[in-house]
Amino acid sequence: RLIISSSQKEILQSIAENLVKTEKFYIGKNEVFIESINVLPQPVFRGKLIIKMLSPITCYSTLKKADGSKKTYYYSPFEQEFPLFIKENLRKKFQLIYGRDNDFEFNISPYRVSARDEKIIIYNRSSTDRGTVIKAWMGFYEISGSPRVLKLAYDVGLGVKNPQGFGCWEATSVE
Template identity: 40%
Template sequence: MMRMLCKITFSSNDKIFLPMSYNYIIQGVLYKFINEDSFADFMHNKGYTYNKRSYKLFSFSNVLEKPLLVDREKKHFVFPKDISIYFSSIDNEFFKYVFNSIINTEDFIYVSQNRTSISKVELIKQKISEKEVIKTMSPITTYSTFVTFENSKKTYYYNPYEKEFSTNIQKNLINKYQALYDEPPQNSEFSIVPRGTPHEKIIKYKDFIIKGYTGIFEIEGSKELMDMAFCAGLGSKNSQGFGLIIKNDLDK
């Protein structure tokens, strides 16, 4: 099974400044690449639905380059003049719109306050089997929301050593599959286990605090769910920049 991963490089004439919580900025840039109004409205406001939940079925990575400076007082990162991200989607229409817009644009693109241009676009092939060692390029998050005795909502984020981490991710992949294809997968087998020690990441998305985990994992499952995992992302909040994975040996 072969799947495509898109690597996009933005270039500026000066260093690139981004807030420490920049996920919503990258998300906004990707949405702007959709140049067809009805599809843009569908992706922004609806997405694919199953059991009253909406799935956008795409994900993107953190900025791949390390920051030159972390300014904690001003709460921003200083990146080099060229920054790259990975982008993936199981929705061929969305992938096509974004890719075609990128390769055909001659305009400058603002990434936050930084005036950039697209200097490079790479399509990377990943041959996916039913068992892979993967590396997270953005944190994996999975959680449950409870109502407390005080009648307030509380979110509990699972860590990779809890069984709910794997079972929740499996259920999420099944739901995404049903949202896209309007039927359950023929084979719903899927599991994920950490290799080494995962790293906890606390991310602020707009006004929300989200906890996720990065690291090396081993995943195993049916072709349908492995395909969904690599293309749409693992766990929740993929379209907000969570759960993009690559094969561990991809960038070696």
């Protein structure tokens, strides 16, 4: 199952129209055949949601080491910086799309996340490059916010590296 999400309906329509015209396509070296295309119903965005990550969520800081080189530090959902970085990243997306953030309201916290939900992904590995190591987290989270912000989070994903497939989620129950 491949899920494609966007806040721009025109992009989704264009992708669907082009996929319908093709018998198969490739993701990396993997041949993919289209069996069906479905539009998933959106959850009701009110108050709090318990969400299940369909792809891992990630956030990080780039730190400068004493020798001047850079190091990427990936945050765990159990660190106090994690919800702050996720919220700030979503705020930037909200400002980009709506041009303001005066009605921005959002919070995230781990609901059911354990050590085995941590995923280590090697991204862009090739025969000449070892690739980039990305630490990210699956699991269940509680999110809350205004309906407009929750809808945006659903459409664009949570955390960083959404275009690379990170941060996709589904609602599992509404409180």
